[in-house]
Amino acid sequence: MKKILIIGASSAIAQATARLYCKEGVHFYLIGRNEEKLEIVKDDLITRGAEQVDLDATNPVSLEENESQIKRARQSLGEIDLALIAHGDLPDQKECEASARKTIKALTINSVSVISLATLIAHHLEEQNKGTLVVLSSVAGDRGRASNYVYGAAKSSVSTFLEGLSYRLNGTGVSVITVKPGFVDTPMTEEFEKGWLWTQPETIALGIKKAIEKQKSVVYLPWFWRWIMRVIKIIPRTIFKRLSL
Amino acid sequence: MQKNLTSWGLTGQKSTDxxxxxxxxxKLPEIKDGRSLLPYGNGRSYGDSCLNKDGVSLDTRSLNHLISFDPKTHILRSEPGVLLADLLKNFVHKGWFLPVTPGTKYITVGGAIANDVHGKNHHRRGSFGNHVIRLALLRSNGKTVICSRTQHSDLFFATIGGLGLTGLIVWADIMLMPIDAPCLNVETMKFETLDDFFELSKQSEWEYEYTVAWLDCASKDLSGRGIFMRANHCTRLQDSNNDQISKSKKLPFNLPSFIVNNFTSKIFNAVYYNAHPPGVLEQTLCYEKFFYPLDKLKNWNRLYGKKGLFQYQCVVPVEQGKKTIETLLEEVLKSGFASPLAVLKVFGEIKSKGLMSFPRHGVTLAMDFPNSGTALLRLFDRLDSIVANAGGAVYPAKDARMSAEHFREFFPQVDKFKHYVDPAFSSTFWQRVMG
Incomplete structure (x- = not known):
């Protein structure tokens, strides 16, 4: 992995993943809306051994900018070996329930912009006939829950989109990896009380790197979430509605 | 945010806000009700110096970025939440090492400065603060003060060993040490008496970068026997396959409290001592094995069960060193408590930079004890008196119980130090010893 594009580069999981690829000859292109934070991430990656880090302080959620963002990334990196889409935001479910506008906004951040960028990146990877697209989805997309179905719906659409995309690109040199983390202790989940199921972003990053090496199509992180979600998915609706999940 | 931050001793104290x-x-968060702030790193201090039960803890784990490294000057600029483990992972294979490292790599840079931690090479390189060149301190008045030995030097010296009370360190410049190889030539040998220990320390002082001793303080007669260890970095890449970083394991739950007791401690000590072959054992060890054997079990503190553990670490001046250590060990023997793990080391003459630094020329003794309630705490009080009479000090980073009176005797410079404490900062420890 020599040329790496990261969208939402100041997110905790993106940073932890980028750190695992820092070595001589690696060229990063980081997209994120806050320049000050991107600068901090850049210095960190350079000090850890990255060769070159270019910044693009624009908002990945601004859909009209997506095309030019990916164009600039292509120009800067040339070929893209690895693209990671990691931006997102945990919406306030209660606020979304009360406001269609807030719901649409949450879907734009967590789904529409992700699908928009994935489409554009997929074109590019298809052209070069190689490369890996990694997208952070979530276990939250595996089933609708009363407590966060807006975020869940966004992630569910991302997962379904990526599944289809990976079938379309089957047979080309391009691989698509859907990452479904469970509970991760990051600034995004600051307000949650953390129990024993919670994981550090560094652990998720190691799982992502391994999934890339093994070319997995869907990866639950940590691994036990695959089994938790398998159980959750088979619970009948009549029982599920009585569980306060 | 409600959370339960604990310290390494797990004796029940917490920070929750x-x-x-x-x-x-x-910026620093604005706390309207006037409660105090305290930075929290990785919670490896044993007692309450990293906790702030009546105030707010500032979680610095996200401040884990490196900022720059200049191989010409050896200076690394780092945020305070970076773990030493993270630095080692990034720099050891490029030929750099920490100039000073404690017995765990799971502490943060900020914690290393705030406690002015020491290691097995104190006689050569002093403590961690001796290698801090500059730091930026965010004070509660909103100003960031850049300080060094020449710039705002009072605040600089107060922050080294300042227990996090002088403000939030936002970055620090640390001078790394070049090494040829990530392994060490290690020699271990038994000693029979404290006299032998002091003799070995003296002999090894000039030729060995690292010296430390494990003390059998559970033996019946307490002769002061133990195992002496000394080492130097390898000068070239030898046994490089030794270099593999082994994965650490985690204890999934607390062991029952009765597992580590006086009896099992005595057995463990006797076995450990007797298992060492006679003469000098020479080995090449990777740095992980030499410096951080306990990190293999990531949460070994849980071996001590629900009630947790105390570590008692003191330093006493070298002149009366042997006699004072003997008196301390006799007191422990009389009490009937046995330490499963005791460590002895001679600190050299290099002066610590921090106003409140613990390391000073003398001999330091550290003993772990399972928490066994008031009788143990009374023993610690008696040990404190012995240390105070000898003109020594007890290490705040390890402490959960010393009295305000003893603290003042150990650190008379506190009257000067308190002027540099940020008015919005405090800790459970600080309130206990100053309250």
Whole structure:
């Protein structure tokens, strides 16, 4: 992995993943809306051994900018070996329930912009006939829950989109990896009380790197979430509605 | 945010109101009700110096960025939440090492400065603070003060060993040490008496970068026997396959409290001592095995069960060193408590930079004890008196119980130090010893 594009580069999981690829000859292109934070991430990656880090302080959620963002990334990196889409935001479910506008906004951040960028990146990877697209989805997309179905719906659409995309690109040199983390202790989940199921972003990053090496199509992180979600998915609706999940 | 932050001793103290500092460009949170702030790193201090039960803890784990490294000057600029483990992972294979490292790599840079931690090479390189060149301190008045030995030097010296009370360190410049290889030539040998220990320390002082001794303080007669260890970095890449970083394991739950007791401690000590072959054992060890054997079990503190553990670490002046250590060990023997793990080391003459630093020329003794309630605490009080009479000090980073009177005897410079404490900062420890 020599040329790496990261969208939402100041997110905790993106940073932890980028750190695992820092070595001589690696060229990063980081997209994120806050320049000050991107600068901090850049210095960190350079000090850890990255060769070159270019910044693009624009908002990945601004859909009209997506095309030019990916164009600039292509120009800067040339070929893209690895693209990671990691931006997102945990919406306030209660606020979304009360406001269609807030719901649409949450879907734009967590789904529409992700699908928009994935489409554009997929074109590019298809052209070069190689490369890996990694997208952070979530276990939250595996089933609708009363407590966060807006975020869940966004992630569910991302997962379904990526599944289809990976079938379309089957047979080309391009691989698509859907990452479904469970509970991760990051600034995004600051307000949650953390129990024993919670994981550090560094652990998720190691799982992502391994999934890339093994070319997995869907990866639950940590691994036990695959089994938790398998159980959750088979619970009948009549029982599920009585569980306060 | 409600959370349960604990310290390494797990004796029941907590911090529950926690604010995350996400970026080094963030401001300090505004606390309207006047409660105090205290930075929290990785919670490896044993007692209450890293806790702030009546106030707010500033979680610095997200301040884990490196900022720059200049191989010409050896200076690394780092945020305070970076773990030493993270630095080692990034720099050892490029030929750099920490100039001073404690017995765990799971502490943060900020914690290393705030406690002015020491290691097995104190006789050569002093403590961690001796290698801190500059730091930026965010004070509660909103100003960031850049300080060094020449710039705002009072605040600089107060911050080294200042227990996090002088403000939030937002970055620090540390001078790394070049090494040829990530392994060490290690020699271990038994000694029979404290006299032998002091003799070995003296002999090894000039030729060995690292010296430390494990003391059998559970033996019946307490002769002062133990195992002496000394080492130097390898000068070239030898046995490089030794270099593999082994994965650490985690204990999934607390062991029952009765597992580590006086009896099992005595057995463990006797076995450990007797298992060592006679003469000098020479080995090449990777740095992980030499410096951080306990890190193999990531949460070994849980071996001590629900009630947790205390570590008692003191330093006494070298002149009366042997006699004072003997008196301390006799007192422990009389009490009937046995330490499963005791460590002895001679600190050299290099002066610590910190106003409140613990390391000073003398001999330091550290003993772990399972928490066994008031009788043990009374023993610690008696040990404190012995240390105070000898003109020594007890290490705040390990402490959960010393009295305010003893603290003042150990650190008379506190009257000067308190002027540099940020008015919005405090800790459970600070309130206990100053309250």
């Amino acid at each position: 926690v604010r995350l500092i996400k970026w080094r460009t963030d």
